[in-house]
Every structure is written in C-alpha cells, then in structure tokens.
Amino acid sequence: MDVPHLFILNESIRNLYFHVCMWFSMMILFGVSVVYSIKYLAGFNLRNDIFAVNFAAVGSFLGILGYATGTIWANYTWVTDQNQSLGSILKEPKLIGAAIALLIYGAYFVLRGSFTDMDKKARISAVYNIFAFAMLFPSIWIIPRLVGSLHPGAPGSDSGNPALNFKDIDSRLRMVFYPAVIGWTLLGVWIATLKIRIQLLKDKTLLHD
Amino acid sequence: MTKFMVRCLLFVLFISTSFFSFAQEKPEMADAMRSNGKIYVVVAVCLTILIGLFIYVFLIDRKISKLEKEV
Known part of the structure; x- marks a missing residue:
C-alpha cells in the first residue's frame, strides 16, 4: 500500500496502523469495562465485575503498548534538527496526559488489590472505574488539544512541526487504518474473554447463584 | 631542537x-533508524507490540496451567 509522502514522518507514517490503533482499541475496551461496571452497580452480579476488570486490564495493556510505541515514534520524528530536545518532549501535554490516564487505571488495580472483602472490592472499584473512564477524556483528549503540542491534533502544531499537522487523514491510510482498528480491537476482546473465562472457572463456586 | x-x-x-x-x-543506531525513510521505526514499533503481546499471552498461559493443576 502506498502512503502519503511527508517530510520528517517519511515511512514512519505507517505506525498509524499500530500506535493509533492501540489507543483506539484501548478506548473501546475501557468503554466496555465501564458498561460492565455500571451493570454491576445495577444488579450486583459478581460476573459483571469480572468482565469489567478483565476488559480494563487488557485496555491498560494496550495503553501501555500505545505509550511504548509512541515513545519510539516520537524519538525519531519529534527530535529533529530544530530546537526540539528531549526536554521539550518530556514537557509534552499529550505524554503527561496519557501517563496520568494510565496511572489512574494503575490505581484502579491497586485499589482492587487492597480489599479483602469481595463485594466491597467489586462495588468500590466499579465506582472508581467510572471515575477513571471519565478522567480519560480531559487527560488524553481535551487538555492536549487546548495547549500547544507536537502531537497531531493540537492547535500549536502549526508553529513547531508542520509535517505532523495533517488535519485530515489520507484516504489511502484510511483503507488500512479502519480495518486495523477493528482487528486490534477484536484481538483485545479475544484476550479479554480468555482472561474472563479463566476467572469464571476459578470463581465457579462463588458465582453459583 | x-x-x-x-x-x-x-x-x-x-x-x-x-x-x-x-x-x-x-551515532550508528540513529542513522540506521533514520535511513530508508525511517522504515525501521515502524519495524521497532511492530517488534515492541509483538514482544509485548507474547509476554502478555505467556503470562495468561501460565495462569491457565496453574488452574489446570488445581482442577
């Protein structure tokens, strides 16, 4: 597949099929997790809690992969011959926001681990999961787009790095990008269901209701 | 003198x-990564994801074998 020929990005535009898809499927999996958390709070069925925690786990795993691939990509595109250094990259609002979002989800698992009572654990972590999902939007999507950022989508990227500022995604990229999003999401859902089935087998006696 | x-x-x-x-x-590493239109950045990203997935699936595999022993 041919890709748009861009300066600075060059062939690394193909990372769109990996890095961006990771975040897409992470958002979808976190969304599914929140739905199950709300379902748990509606009926207090422990099965829904197991679904919620495993979808959140695979979602954060994809988030960590997205973060790791983002650092590799940024290392060879944001650090250019202009005055961008590692220091200016570490100040990136997108990176800080993504780190905060992942740490909030990290706290979700810490919170779960700190309870001994199962019902209390499920109930409080379900409420926390809703908060964590709500925090995703300001930390990843809103704040980095209000302040200047090297990451595409920011208003400030006009000044610093014009090559990264493609307002709309190219149709050639779109042909691979959307199927890739679906594919990565299905892979994430598959891994999550494997984890859920393990957990359901483990808690077979508890769930017998 | x-x-x-x-x-x-x-x-x-x-x-x-x-x-x-x-x-x-x-620095040789940076040159290699910046050569051929930075295609090796894509390779590095793919490898990161693959290695990450393999580690994750391997951990799940270990969980399953532990469960198999219990049952």
Missing part, C-alpha cells in the same frame, strides 16, 4: 586526526 619540533608536529597531527575522526563519528 629539530627532534622537539618533529615531536610537536607529530603531537599536533595526532590530536587533529583524532579530532577529525571524532567529528566524523556519528
């Missing part, structure tokens, strides 16, 4: 050659 001069000249030559060689030395 001439001996001293020759020695000085040699010293200067040695220093300058080492300087030149230092100036020509570039």
Whole structure:
C-alpha cells in the first residue's frame, strides 16, 4: 500500500496502523469495562465485575503498548534538527496526559488489590472505574488539544512541526487504518474473554447463584 | 631542537586526526533508524507490540496451567 509522502514522518507514517490503533482499541475496551461496571452497580452480579476488570486490564495493556510505541515514534520524528530536545518532549501535554490516564487505571488495580472483602472490592472499584473512564477524556483528549503540542491534533502544531499537522487523514491510510482498528480491537476482546473465562472457572463456586 | 619540533608536529597531527575522526563519528543506531525513510521505526514499533503481546499471552498461559493443576 502506498502512503502519503511527508517530510520528517517519511515511512514512519505507517505506525498509524499500530500506535493509533492501540489507543483506539484501548478506548473501546475501557468503554466496555465501564458498561460492565455500571451493570454491576445495577444488579450486583459478581460476573459483571469480572468482565469489567478483565476488559480494563487488557485496555491498560494496550495503553501501555500505545505509550511504548509512541515513545519510539516520537524519538525519531519529534527530535529533529530544530530546537526540539528531549526536554521539550518530556514537557509534552499529550505524554503527561496519557501517563496520568494510565496511572489512574494503575490505581484502579491497586485499589482492587487492597480489599479483602469481595463485594466491597467489586462495588468500590466499579465506582472508581467510572471515575477513571471519565478522567480519560480531559487527560488524553481535551487538555492536549487546548495547549500547544507536537502531537497531531493540537492547535500549536502549526508553529513547531508542520509535517505532523495533517488535519485530515489520507484516504489511502484510511483503507488500512479502519480495518486495523477493528482487528486490534477484536484481538483485545479475544484476550479479554480468555482472561474472563479463566476467572469464571476459578470463581465457579462463588458465582453459583 | 629539530627532534622537539618533529615531536610537536607529530603531537599536533595526532590530536587533529583524532579530532577529525571524532567529528566524523556519528551515532550508528540513529542513522540506521533514520535511513530508508525511517522504515525501521515502524519495524521497532511492530517488534515492541509483538514482544509485548507474547509476554502478555505467556503470562495468561501460565495462569491457565496453574488452574489446570488445581482442577
């Protein structure tokens, strides 16, 4: 597949099929997790809690992969011959926001681990999961787009790095990008269901209701 | 005196050659990653994801085998 020929990005535009898809499927999996958390709070069925925690786990795993691939990509595109250094990259609002979002989800698992009572654990972590999902939007999507950022989508990227500022995604990229999003999401859902089935087998006696 | 001069000249030559060689030395890793239109950045990203997935699936596999022993 041919890709748009861009300066600075060059062939690394193909990372769109990996890095961006990771975040897409992470958002979808976190969304599914929140739905199950709300379902748990509606009926207090422990099965829904197991679904919620495993979808959140695979979602954060994809988030960590997205973060790791983002650092590799940024290392060879944001650090250019202009005055961008590692220091200016570490100040990136997108990176800080993504780190905060992942740490909030990290706290979700810490919170779960700190309870001994199962019902209390499920109930409080379900409420926390809703908060964590709500925090995703300001930390990843809103704040980095209000302040200047090297990451595409920011208003400030006009000044610093014009090559990264493609307002709309190219149709050639779109042909691979959307199927890739679906594919990565299905892979994430598959891994999550494997984890859920393990957990359901483990808690077979508890769930017998 | 001439001996001293020759020695000085040699010293200067040695220093300058080492300087030149230092100036020509570039970080090889970055060059490789920036060559061929940065395609190796994509390779690195793919490998990161693959390795990450393998580790994750391997951990799940271990969980399953632990469960198999219990049942």
